[in-house]
Amino acid sequence: FPVEECLTLRKLGSRLQGHPERTRLPGLETTSGPLGSGLAQASGMAYALRMDSMLDVRRPTSPGGYALDTAHVGRLTSNMGAGSGRRVYCVMSDGEQQEGNTWEAAMFAGKYRLSNLTAVMDRNNIQIDGMTEEVMPLEPLADKYRAFGWHVLEVGGHDIPAFISAVEEAKAIYEKPTIIIAHTIPGRGVKEIEFDYRWHGVPPGGGPEDVWKKAEQGKGMLRELRSLGGRISHDYA
């Protein structure tokens, strides 16, 4: 992926759609833009991979069976392939925990004990219209997932070593799917926008102007990040 292609994001003809699409962008496992459909699809993948670990489904069947069209298999399946030992990771937001489909999927993964599935929730407490607990309260999330038959881990989402050990711990859980609730601070590192839901999905240059004018937002934020909020000096204008 050439870096300059990033400038085509959300533009006509780009592989980089406003919400990523599997059939346009190489490397994507699936299309899951609409909230709530990610966990369900990931659960389906985990279920199918587990079936494969017991049965090599790609083997053509007995004489008279349908021939496998390998070209189509390549086009229509992601690069997961058959075989055991593969895991499915699903990254979710917290706002989409309000979708019914999320809980249908949580129920499904819990029932079938999809231990090859690890979900990660970015628990940053904001969504488009406000704070999650004001828009439609989600808590107690950990208890809810436990009640649905999941192994629940909670980590500081900015603590990378802690996150890595949570991911490793999930691999050791053999009887349940695991969810890692990663508590994060939206806009972390730029004090002026931290915790502010108005910056949800908004790029620098498009946000509210109570601190910086739009034209100054990008530079202002970079300055703050590079100086660690003014605690160290830096050479950038």
Added chain:
Amino acid sequence: MPEEAAQLSANLLADDIEKKTTRDGFGIGIIEAGRADERIVVLCADLKESTRAEVFEKAFPERFVEMGVAEQNMAAVAAGMALAGKIPFITSYAAFSPGRNYEQIRTTIALNEANVKVCGMHAGVSVGPDGATHQMLEDIGMMRMLPNMIVINPGDAEEARKAVVAAALHTGPVYLRFGRAPTPVFTTPGTPFSIGKALMVWDSKAPVVAILSTGALTHEALLAAHVLAEGGVESLVLHCPSVKPLDEEDIIAVAKRAHRIVTVEEHQIAGGFGSAVAELLSERHPVSLKRLGINDRFGQSGEPCELLTHYGLDAVHIIAAAKSLLV
């Protein structure tokens, strides 16, 4: 005359023609497809008896997945399974799948080009006593609007069997529509079926009206053609199980021969099969057209045959519609 090439039932116009439900045809077809291809899995939303998914469960328990009453999840889970190499058939009542899970079908199956077969059972008013909530009349419209989606509405149990096998062999999303009530089995194992093809089931030397029908109502269309012939009106009946892709060339050809067309379907007139025919002909060969279907109303409880009469979809109404075009 019944079209010879269609190899229809010898009992075609008799009262004692064998009756069977198209969902039973699904049950037979899915076993056939499942035996031939180990990638096929069946997902079920707490309706395994009435959808006939239980037949597959008995034959291939390890490839049957009970989803509970969660149709949205069923569609998206199936998409995930398809991307991992399976060929999922998802089964529920059409009112709920695709009725309730349209967005999941749109995004995770159609846009995503996931190899999932959506099987909508108990479609149409002929569900009967269950009433309007369970009588799906908008599914063909919803599904045929989706890019990448094939839409098949089989005419009888035998054709339903063939449609399931054909859907399994087709790579990509397919919507299959099935009914609850037993209906005449007018085709035979020798009757041709392929996705995208219409089937001439009744023809005359000089037809003055063509009846285009989809689903089980094609048998009513055949009865109507027979009565019309006895009254000296020559007609033809083109059976169109493949609503999308539509057999455009065959439909234009019959429009050119008969100049008048009646369409018949157990679905809302708006957006359904008749709409598809109207869209095609108004652009490429406009002719007089009368569309029979449910006219911007919901269904209600009743016996299947009562309802078909009440909503004007039986042979009597098809005859009247054909005659109205001849005036």
